[in-house]
Amino acid sequence: xxxxxxxxxxxSVLSVxxxxxxxxxxxxxxxxxxxxxxxxxxxxxxxxxRAQPPRCRVCWMPVLSSxxxxxxxxxCERCRLHPPAFKAARCPFVYAGAAREAxxxxxxDGLSAVAGTMxxxxxxxxxxxxxxxxxxLPVPLAGGRRRSxxxxxxxxxxxxxxxxxxxxxxxxxxxxxxxxxxxxxxxxESARRANVEGAFAVRRSAEPALPxxxxxxxxxxGVTLDACARxxxxxxxxxxxxxxxxxxx
Ligand SMILES: [Zn+2]
Ligand SMILES: [Zn+2]
Numbered sequence: 313x314x315x316x317x318x319x320x321x322x323x324s325v326l327s328v329x330x331x332x333x334x335x336x337x338x339x340x341x342x343x344x345x346x347x348x349x350x351x352x353x354x355x356x357x358x359x360x361x362r363a364q365p366p367r368c369r370v371c372w373m374p375v376l377s378s379x380x381x382x383x384x385x386x387x388c389e390r391c392r393l394h395p396p397a398f399k400a401a402r403c404p405f406v407y408a409g410a411a412r413e414a415x416x417x418x419x420x421d422g423l424s425a426v427a428g429t430m431x432x433x434x435x436x437x438x439x440x441x442x443x444x445x446x447x448x449l450p451v452p453l454a455g456g457r458r459r460s461x462x463x464x465x466x467x468x469x470x471x472x473x474x475x476x477x478x479x480x481x482x483x484x485x486x487x488x489x490x491x492x493x494x495x496x497x498x499x500x501e502s503a504r505r506a507n508v509e510g511a512f513a514v515r516r517s518a519e520p521a522l523p524x525x526x527x528x529x530x531x532x533x534g535v536t537l538d539a540c541a542r543x544x545x546x547x548x549x550x551x552x553x554x555x556x557x558x559x560x561x
Contacts, residue, residue, distance in 0.1 A: 343417045343426060344410030351417075351429040356410035363403050363559055371534050372401050374561055396534060397541035398526065401554035402441050404433040407530050411558045415529050418465045427465065430529075430557045431472030438477055438525075443553040445525040447482035448474055451540055452512070454491035469557065470527040482524055485549070486540060487513045501533060508539040514547035521549045531559040 339348050344356030352360075368375050368388035375386050405411040414430055417423040450466035458464050474481050490511050526540055531554070541552040 340425075342410070343413040343423075351423075351426045352410050352414060360409045360411045361406040363406050363561075370398075370400055371396060372403060372531075372559060396538040397545050398537055398552045398554045400443065401531060401534065401537060401556065401559075402437055402443075403531060403556040403559045404437040405558040407558040407560045415465075415558060418468070418529065419461070422462070424463055424465075424468055427468035428472050431469050431476060434469065434473055434527075434555055434557055435476040438473070438555060441555075443525060443555075444523055444551075445479065445553055446522040447480050447524055448477075448527050449482040449485055449524045449540075449544075451526060451528040451536060452484075452486050452488040454488045457491050466528045469529060473527060473555075479525070482522065483517070483519075485515055485517055485524075486543065487515055489513055501535070504533050504535045505539075508535050512540050512543040514543050514549065524549060524552050526552060526554040528554070528556045529558070531556040533560075 340351055341348055342353035342356055343351055344359075345353060347353045363372060366375050366386065367373060368386060368391055370387055370391040373388050373390070375388050407415070414426050417426050418430065448470045450464060450470035453461070453464040453466070470481055473479070488511055524544060526537055528537060531537060537554045537556075541550070541554070544550050544552050
Protein backbone atom coordinates (compact mmCIF):
# COMPACT_ATOMS: atom_id res chain seq x y z
CA UNK A 313 0.00 0.00 0.00
CA UNK A 314 1.38 3.37 -0.91
CA UNK A 315 1.41 6.02 1.80
CA UNK A 316 -1.38 8.61 1.59
CA UNK A 317 -0.42 11.73 -0.28
CA UNK A 318 0.58 14.58 1.94
CA UNK A 319 -1.87 17.49 1.81
CA UNK A 320 -0.12 20.76 1.06
CA UNK A 321 0.80 22.70 4.16
CA UNK A 322 0.35 19.84 6.66
CA UNK A 323 3.55 18.93 8.50
CA SER A 324 4.39 15.26 8.32
CA VAL A 325 5.92 13.21 11.14
CA LEU A 326 8.96 12.91 8.93
CA SER A 327 9.43 16.65 8.61
CA VAL A 328 9.02 17.13 12.37
CA UNK A 329 11.65 14.44 13.02
CA UNK A 330 13.88 16.01 10.43
CA UNK A 331 13.45 19.41 12.07
CA UNK A 332 14.49 17.96 15.44
CA UNK A 333 17.51 16.32 13.83
CA UNK A 334 18.49 19.63 12.28
CA UNK A 335 18.10 21.35 15.64
CA UNK A 336 20.66 18.96 17.07
CA UNK A 337 23.15 19.62 14.30
CA UNK A 338 22.44 23.33 13.97
CA UNK A 339 20.98 24.49 17.30
CA UNK A 340 18.64 27.43 16.96
CA UNK A 341 20.17 30.77 17.80
CA UNK A 342 18.50 34.13 18.10
CA UNK A 343 19.05 36.21 14.95
CA UNK A 344 19.27 39.30 17.17
CA UNK A 345 21.63 38.40 20.03
CA UNK A 346 22.90 34.92 19.18
CA UNK A 347 21.43 33.27 22.30
CA UNK A 348 20.65 29.58 21.87
CA UNK A 349 17.03 28.42 21.94
CA UNK A 350 14.86 30.31 19.47
CA UNK A 351 15.37 32.16 16.21
CA UNK A 352 13.98 35.26 17.90
CA UNK A 353 14.47 35.20 21.68
CA UNK A 354 11.88 36.75 23.95
CA UNK A 355 14.01 39.78 24.78
CA UNK A 356 14.84 40.58 21.13
CA UNK A 357 11.24 39.97 20.06
CA UNK A 358 9.98 42.32 22.77
CA UNK A 359 12.45 44.99 21.63
CA UNK A 360 11.26 45.02 17.99
CA UNK A 361 8.97 48.00 17.34
CA ARG A 362 5.46 46.81 16.55
CA ALA A 363 3.61 48.30 13.61
CA GLN A 364 0.80 49.66 15.74
CA PRO A 365 -1.84 52.34 15.06
CA PRO A 366 -2.30 55.20 14.41
CA ARG A 367 -1.60 54.10 10.84
CA CYS A 368 -3.13 54.56 7.41
CA ARG A 369 -5.92 52.01 7.17
CA VAL A 370 -4.84 51.21 3.58
CA CYS A 371 -1.02 51.03 3.46
CA TRP A 372 -0.38 50.88 7.25
CA MET A 373 2.07 53.78 7.14
CA PRO A 374 2.20 55.72 10.42
CA VAL A 375 -0.11 58.74 10.42
CA LEU A 376 -0.21 61.52 12.96
CA SER A 377 -3.05 61.14 15.38
CA SER A 378 -5.51 64.00 15.25
CA UNK A 379 -6.35 66.22 18.22
CA UNK A 380 -9.36 64.03 18.99
CA UNK A 381 -7.04 61.05 19.29
CA UNK A 382 -5.91 58.38 16.85
CA UNK A 383 -8.50 57.36 14.30
CA UNK A 384 -8.50 53.89 12.77
CA UNK A 385 -10.32 55.25 9.75
CA UNK A 386 -7.54 57.61 8.66
CA UNK A 387 -6.07 57.28 5.19
CA CYS A 388 -2.69 58.81 4.36
CA GLU A 389 -2.32 61.46 1.69
CA ARG A 390 -0.46 59.12 -0.66
CA CYS A 391 -3.27 56.54 -0.58
CA ARG A 392 -5.87 59.29 -1.06
CA LEU A 393 -4.06 60.68 -4.12
CA HIS A 394 -2.93 57.34 -5.60
CA PRO A 395 -5.05 54.54 -4.14
CA PRO A 396 -3.16 51.25 -4.40
CA ALA A 397 -4.74 48.24 -6.11
CA PHE A 398 -4.79 46.34 -2.81
CA LYS A 399 -7.55 47.06 -0.32
CA ALA A 400 -5.30 47.09 2.73
CA ALA A 401 -1.89 45.95 3.94
CA ARG A 402 -0.86 44.93 7.46
CA CYS A 403 2.21 43.59 9.25
CA PRO A 404 3.24 42.79 12.81
CA PHE A 405 6.58 44.63 12.88
CA VAL A 406 8.50 47.68 11.81
CA TYR A 407 11.55 46.68 9.76
CA ALA A 408 14.13 47.19 12.52
CA GLY A 409 16.17 45.32 15.11
CA ALA A 410 15.62 41.56 15.25
CA ALA A 411 12.86 41.81 12.62
CA ARG A 412 15.40 43.16 10.15
CA GLU A 413 17.90 40.47 11.21
CA ALA A 414 15.27 37.75 10.65
CA UNK A 415 14.56 39.02 7.11
CA UNK A 416 18.29 39.15 6.36
CA UNK A 417 18.80 35.63 7.73
CA UNK A 418 15.97 34.32 5.57
CA UNK A 419 16.89 36.25 2.45
CA UNK A 420 20.65 36.41 2.41
CA ASP A 421 21.99 33.81 4.86
CA GLY A 422 19.94 30.85 3.66
CA LEU A 423 18.33 30.32 7.08
CA SER A 424 15.03 29.08 5.68
CA ALA A 425 13.92 27.63 9.04
CA VAL A 426 13.42 31.14 10.45
CA ALA A 427 10.33 31.41 8.21
CA GLY A 428 8.34 29.40 10.75
CA THR A 429 9.05 31.89 13.54
CA MET A 430 8.27 34.84 11.24
CA UNK A 431 5.02 33.26 10.07
CA UNK A 432 3.88 32.82 13.68
CA UNK A 433 3.98 36.59 14.18
CA UNK A 434 2.18 37.08 10.87
CA UNK A 435 -0.48 34.54 11.85
CA UNK A 436 -1.16 36.50 15.05
CA UNK A 437 -1.61 39.70 13.01
CA UNK A 438 -3.86 37.87 10.58
CA UNK A 439 -6.04 36.51 13.39
CA UNK A 440 -6.47 40.00 14.85
CA UNK A 441 -7.08 41.63 11.47
CA UNK A 442 -9.27 38.98 9.80
CA UNK A 443 -9.43 40.29 6.22
CA UNK A 444 -12.12 38.60 4.07
CA UNK A 445 -9.73 36.42 2.04
CA UNK A 446 -10.05 32.86 0.75
CA UNK A 447 -6.44 32.03 -0.16
CA UNK A 448 -2.79 33.09 0.27
CA LEU A 449 -0.57 34.12 -2.60
CA PRO A 450 3.19 34.69 -2.19
CA VAL A 451 4.85 37.49 -4.17
CA PRO A 452 6.87 35.59 -6.78
CA LEU A 453 10.61 35.91 -7.28
CA ALA A 454 12.17 36.06 -10.72
CA GLY A 455 13.49 32.66 -11.84
CA GLY A 456 17.18 33.56 -11.64
CA ARG A 457 16.98 34.95 -8.14
CA ARG A 458 14.96 31.96 -6.99
CA ARG A 459 17.55 29.60 -8.40
CA SER A 460 20.47 31.36 -6.77
CA UNK A 461 18.73 31.50 -3.37
CA UNK A 462 17.25 28.03 -3.69
CA UNK A 463 13.83 29.17 -2.50
CA UNK A 464 11.42 32.07 -2.56
CA UNK A 465 11.25 33.53 0.95
CA UNK A 466 7.68 34.77 0.41
CA UNK A 467 6.62 31.27 -0.59
CA UNK A 468 8.12 29.81 2.59
CA UNK A 469 6.28 32.39 4.68
CA UNK A 470 3.02 31.71 2.79
CA UNK A 471 3.40 27.96 3.26
CA UNK A 472 3.99 28.29 7.01
CA UNK A 473 1.12 30.75 7.29
CA UNK A 474 -1.15 28.37 5.40
CA UNK A 475 -0.32 25.65 7.91
CA UNK A 476 -0.97 27.99 10.85
CA UNK A 477 -4.11 29.69 9.53
CA UNK A 478 -5.73 26.88 7.55
CA UNK A 479 -6.04 29.18 4.52
CA UNK A 480 -5.05 27.41 1.29
CA UNK A 481 -2.34 28.59 -1.08
CA UNK A 482 -3.64 29.99 -4.36
CA UNK A 483 -1.08 28.06 -6.38
CA UNK A 484 1.17 29.77 -8.85
CA UNK A 485 -1.29 32.34 -10.08
CA UNK A 486 1.31 35.11 -10.34
CA UNK A 487 4.45 34.99 -12.45
CA UNK A 488 7.36 37.38 -12.24
CA UNK A 489 8.58 38.25 -15.69
CA UNK A 490 11.62 40.23 -14.65
CA UNK A 491 13.70 40.76 -11.56
CA UNK A 492 13.64 44.23 -10.12
CA UNK A 493 16.63 45.79 -8.41
CA UNK A 494 16.21 45.90 -4.61
CA UNK A 495 13.68 48.64 -3.89
CA UNK A 496 15.89 50.29 -1.30
CA UNK A 497 18.31 51.27 -4.04
CA UNK A 498 15.68 52.98 -6.15
CA UNK A 499 15.63 56.48 -4.77
CA UNK A 500 12.27 57.94 -5.59
CA GLU A 501 8.77 56.70 -6.07
CA SER A 502 8.66 57.01 -9.86
CA ALA A 503 11.91 55.00 -10.17
CA ARG A 504 10.42 52.35 -7.88
CA ARG A 505 7.26 52.19 -9.97
CA ALA A 506 9.29 51.93 -13.19
CA ASN A 507 11.18 48.96 -11.66
CA VAL A 508 8.04 46.88 -11.24
CA GLU A 509 6.25 48.10 -14.36
CA GLY A 510 5.06 44.99 -16.21
CA ALA A 511 7.04 42.74 -13.82
CA PHE A 512 4.07 40.56 -12.88
CA ALA A 513 1.74 38.52 -15.04
CA VAL A 514 -1.25 36.41 -14.07
CA ARG A 515 -1.47 32.83 -15.29
CA ARG A 516 -4.73 31.81 -16.86
CA SER A 517 -6.56 29.69 -14.36
CA ALA A 518 -9.65 27.57 -14.48
CA GLU A 519 -10.21 28.30 -10.82
CA PRO A 520 -12.80 30.89 -9.84
CA ALA A 521 -11.63 34.36 -8.85
CA LEU A 522 -11.03 34.55 -5.09
CA PRO A 523 -10.34 37.30 -2.58
CA UNK A 524 -6.59 36.93 -2.03
CA UNK A 525 -4.00 37.75 0.58
CA UNK A 526 -0.60 38.61 -0.90
CA UNK A 527 2.33 37.48 1.26
CA UNK A 528 5.77 39.09 1.28
CA UNK A 529 8.61 39.50 3.75
CA UNK A 530 8.97 43.29 3.78
CA UNK A 531 6.90 46.15 2.48
CA UNK A 532 9.19 48.99 1.46
CA UNK A 533 7.23 51.54 -0.56
CA GLY A 534 4.36 49.22 -1.36
CA VAL A 535 4.86 49.46 -5.14
CA THR A 536 5.64 45.73 -5.49
CA LEU A 537 2.47 44.72 -3.66
CA ASP A 538 0.58 47.33 -5.66
CA ALA A 539 1.92 45.96 -8.96
CA CYS A 540 0.98 42.39 -7.97
CA ALA A 541 -2.50 43.46 -6.88
CA ARG A 542 -3.00 45.50 -10.05
CA UNK A 543 -2.11 42.53 -12.27
CA UNK A 544 -4.49 40.28 -10.29
CA UNK A 545 -7.38 42.73 -10.24
CA UNK A 546 -6.95 43.48 -13.97
CA UNK A 547 -7.18 39.73 -14.64
CA UNK A 548 -10.46 39.57 -12.72
CA UNK A 549 -9.13 38.30 -9.38
CA UNK A 550 -9.44 39.85 -5.98
CA UNK A 551 -10.18 41.87 -4.02
CA UNK A 552 -6.57 41.74 -2.88
CA UNK A 553 -5.18 42.32 0.61
CA UNK A 554 -1.54 42.11 1.70
CA UNK A 555 0.30 40.84 4.75
CA UNK A 556 4.03 41.19 5.29
CA UNK A 557 6.31 40.34 8.21
CA UNK A 558 7.56 43.91 8.49
CA UNK A 559 7.39 47.30 6.84
CA UNK A 560 9.77 50.20 6.46
CA UNK A 561 8.24 53.20 8.18
ZN1 LIG B 1 17.87 37.60 21.12
ZN1 LIG C 1 -1.67 54.95 3.07
